[in-house]
Amino acid sequence: MADILQAVLNVGFAFAIIRITTPIAFAALGAIITDLAGTINIALEGIMLQAAFWGVFVSAITQNVWLGLAAGVLSGLSLAAILGYLNLHLKADLIIAGIALNILAAGSTVFFLYVLAGDRGVSVSLRSLVLPSIVLPVIAEIPAIGAIISGHHILTYVAILAVFVLHYLLYKTPFGLRLRAVGEHPVAAQSVGISTVKIKFIALLLSGLLASLGGLFISMGYVSWFSRDMIAGRGFIGLIAAAVAGRSAWRTLGGALIFGTAEALTFVLPIWGIASELTNMFPYVITLIALTIWGRKRIRSGKRQIDNTSGDRKF
Amino acid sequence: MDPYILMRNITKVYPNGIAAIKGVDFSVEKGEIHGLIGENGAGKTTLMKILFGMERPTAGTISVAGQTVKMTSPHTAIKMKLGMVQQHFMLVPTFTVAENLVLGMEPKQGITFLLQRAIELTEDLSRQYGLPVPPRAITSDLSVGLQQRVEILKILLRKAECLIFDEPTSVLTPLETKELFCAMQRLATEGKVIIFITHKLREVKEIADRITILRNGKRVAVCKAADVSEQDITRMMVGEAKIPAPVKRTTVSGPSVLSVRGLTCQRKDGHIAVCNLSFDVAAGEILAIAGIMGNGQTELVEALTGLYPCLTGTITVNGEDVSTASPRRIRLCGLSHIPADRMGRGIAAPGSITDNLIIDRYFKAEFSRHSIFGLRKKQIRQHGEILRQRFNIKAPTAMMPVQLLSGGNMQRVVIAREFTAAANLMIADQPTQGIDIASTLDVRQRLLDDRNAGKAILLISADLSEILQLADRIVVLYNGEITAHFSTPAEITTEELGYYMLGAAQQAGPEIEQAA
Ligand SMILES: Nc1ncnc2c1ncn2[C@@H]1O[C@H](COP(=O)(O)OP(=O)(O)O)[C@@H](O)[C@H]1O
Ligand SMILES: [Mg+2]
Numbered sequence: 001m002a003d004i005l006q007a008v009l010n011v012g013f014a015f016a017i018i019r020i021t022t023p024i025a026f027a028a029l030g031a032i033i034t035d036l037a038g039t040i041n042i043a044l045e046g047i048m049l050q051a052a053f054w055g056v057f058v059s060a061i062t063q064n065v066w067l068g069l070a071a072g073v074l075s076g077l078s079l080a081a082i083l084g085y086l087n088l089h090l091k092a093d094l095i096i097a098g099i100a101l102n103i104l105a106a107g108s109t110v111f112f113l114y115v116l117a118g119d120r121g122v123s124v125s126l127r128s129l130v131l132p133s134i135v136l137p138v139i140a141e142i143p144a145i146g147a148i149i150s151g152h153h154i155l156t157y158v159a160i161l162a163v164f165v166l167h168y169l170l171y172k173t174p175f176g177l178r179l180r181a182v183g184e185h186p187v188a189a190q191s192v193g194i195s196t197v198k199i200k201f202i203a204l205l206l207s208g209l210l211a212s213l214g215g216l217f218i219s220m221g222y223v224s225w226f227s228r229d230m231i232a233g234r235g236f237i238g239l240i241a242a243a244v245a246g247r248s249a250w251r252t253l254g255g256a257l258i259f260g261t262a263e264a265l266t267f268v269l270p271i272w273g274i275a276s277e278l279t280n281m282f283p284y285v286i287t288l289i290a291l292t293i294w295g296r297k298r299i300r301s302g303k304r305q306i307d308n309t310s311g312d313r314k315f
Numbered sequence: 316m317d318p319y320i321l322m323r324n325i326t327k328v329y330p331n332g333i334a335a336i337k338g339v340d341f342s343v344e345k346g347e348i349h350g351l352i353g354e355n356g357a358g359k360t361t362l363m364k365i366l367f368g369m370e371r372p373t374a375g376t377i378s379v380a381g382q383t384v385k386m387t388s389p390h391t392a393i394k395m396k397l398g399m400v401q402q403h404f405m406l407v408p409t410f411t412v413a414e415n416l417v418l419g420m421e422p423k424q425g426i427t428f429l430l431q432r433a434i435e436l437t438e439d440l441s442r443q444y445g446l447p448v449p450p451r452a453i454t455s456d457l458s459v460g461l462q463q464r465v466e467i468l469k470i471l472l473r474k475a476e477c478l479i480f481d482e483p484t485s486v487l488t489p490l491e492t493k494e495l496f497c498a499m500q501r502l503a504t505e506g507k508v509i510i511f512i513t514h515k516l517r518e519v520k521e522i523a524d525r526i527t528i529l530r531n532g533k534r535v536a537v538c539k540a541a542d543v544s545e546q547d548i549t550r551m552m553v554g555e556a557k558i559p560a561p562v563k564r565t566t567v568s569g570p571s572v573l574s575v576r577g578l579t580c581q582r583k584d585g586h587i588a589v590c591n592l593s594f595d596v597a598a599g600e601i602l603a604i605a606g607i608m609g610n611g612q613t614e615l616v617e618a619l620t621g622l623y624p625c626l627t628g629t630i631t632v633n634g635e636d637v638s639t640a641s642p643r644r645i646r647l648c649g650l651s652h653i654p655a656d657r658m659g660r661g662i663a664a665p666g667s668i669t670d671n672l673i674i675d676r677y678f679k680a681e682f683s684r685h686s687i688f689g690l691r692k693k694q695i696r697q698h699g700e701i702l703r704q705r706f707n708i709k710a711p712t713a714m715m716p717v718q719l720l721s722g723g724n725m726q727r728v729v730i731a732r733e734f735t736a737a738a739n740l741m742i743a744d745q746p747t748q749g750i751d752i753a754s755t756l757d758v759r760q761r762l763l764d765d766r767n768a769g770k771a772i773l774l775i776s777a778d779l780s781e782i783l784q785l786a787d788r789i790v791v792l793y794n795g796e797i798t799a800h801f802s803t804p805a806e807i808t809t810e811e812l813g814y815y816m817l818g819a820a821q822q823a824g825p826e827i828e829q830a831a
Contacts, residue, residue, distance in 0.1 A: 172428055180409075181407045181418055189419075194418070
């Protein structure tokens, strides 16, 4: 017992939580935008994977980490744009189109990895780069706190910044007002001349941007290579963190932290003698528990949900 | 001078083949309150949707302020300074009033939304038109009347000169209605044009300067409201032939068909909604339950029809105890049921007319082969078609989805099903609520015919004149209990009934026991 407390109550573990939460937070922030716009981006997982691959590949070819970043973001955005086009213009089912894109991303990354680099499954032959970490001046000097919040990967700080920016965008700008109107009462939004298609498309693109950054963090920071399926459900966990947290960017970050902590624990619990096969299930079990609690809460407040008749899905 | 709004020779044929508007001319002058009146399905909403650009006319022209316009979308209409208060409000429930008001034209500085500025705008506009609203309140917390006011302000903020109201009073309390009428009059004196859709005669007489009457998609009259009586308007709305003859009572009641003893029902929240009720309905009589809505009627009907279990007591239909039976079992014992909640319980909106007509009988040998070969499609189609014609459901075919019908025609589908069910007991819960005069008269006549043919009918109605016209006996339900029983309705007045309904009077035990 004592050794497990020691493992958990130290700065290293707190640092790990922040690191592990980063990609989940990106996905969750992407999810909250689409959620508020009355749509849902099931393809977050695939977007993360695609961005992770193209970031690694382009950074290895060009030996320029920023070009890698740009390539990853572009590839993620294009997947989000395809989803928007399928759903909003061709009226394809959002869930089915999203699943299709996830499968496409899973397949195409393995395919291109083999065709372009000759690697099977893991990018062993690519000399890819990682994005820099940042030591925060002043804060780094503070005992304990400095060790926890300084020295993280640049994208971790971008994630924290994104929470502020997103909160402002969603709740303090005309665009945010319109986006939330489209999500809640699309007919009312249309009646005052707001284009629901345009707003939803922008929301999908923004979620694609954030998810791309999450994917890039994993392959160009968390580790320094690409391997097949390396997102391991973090995109879906992000979707759930956002759904459980509700309508605020801050609570979404809180939700992501819970899942991040759960994942961090999987590295610690084996110390206690629990088989790692069991502890690896931990994040997913937490997910199921969270969904159950959230589901019950939602059933109780079910009457407040307005039916939307425009054929959009409400999660 | 040309009228402000001029619609010429408008025709609208919906893609499903319904000709909702047939060559209608419609005009409104500046500063006028214009009543647009007609039965359900007459085409009032369609005509106004065309004016507001929500539907394209099949033929005809529209001009606003002397300028001919093609109304391609509500956007064009808003640019031409038209505004419409829809039957369903276009407000985002979780937004504040001020946010809803400025949505789409937000005051801003750089990329920042200026909420304070929006609140000031709301307050200014409120003051200017004398329509007070709380700018910071969450919209879903407001009463329906206040929400409607927000809608009106929203239109005024967009500089509308012509305001269209689609049945605005159907959701309002009498006091709110009065306030709305005051606001409409004030707007008219400021020179705005007001178009007011309704099917309530008293309202047009009260507020409109001129009225246009639609019947069956055609304009039957335009006149000054002061020049015509309510009877005249009724005649023009309904057509001559359908005015009802007074009802003759032929009370020879037979054996008891429905028998209720000591029935107590509990709502989901634990509240006892119906308490120790006992009454009988005999063959060949109409027993009416009078009462203000929310005094246990809903729970009573749910218990009788097996939709929600009763707590204690027995319910017997044709001698069989059905206290704990399923709805289907009870129906097989001889019950038919016209539910008050038409959209929720009466019909399955996306289904076809035919599907809705056989939903209580598809399993019978006539329609089903009781095997993997499934349903007898041909018989079902014929059945649907026959009932559609017999009950005068206005649709090109019985395969049309029910949700495309007007309210009155939806109710006809329910009526057609329930009046042709193999049953000798009918529970008619608000059977004429919200439907037009012709359909109302039709339903009442059918109830009387069935009564005369020996059916037992339990009528629940919020319309006292309906109860007094149809009932052979009346019980009053107050707070979940029977507080009065009248076996000779001809001798009582609405005022008298009102005392009991409001709980101001109560009969003694022995009189009430006669209900059973
Ligand atoms: N979107 C639609 N598609 C097809 N038919 C419709 C549609 N809307 C209304 N109708 C039909 O047009 C007729 C007129 O309806 P409506 O204008 O709503 O009447 P009112 O408002 O006078 O009650 C009705 O028979 C109705 O069934
Ligand atoms: Mg209408």
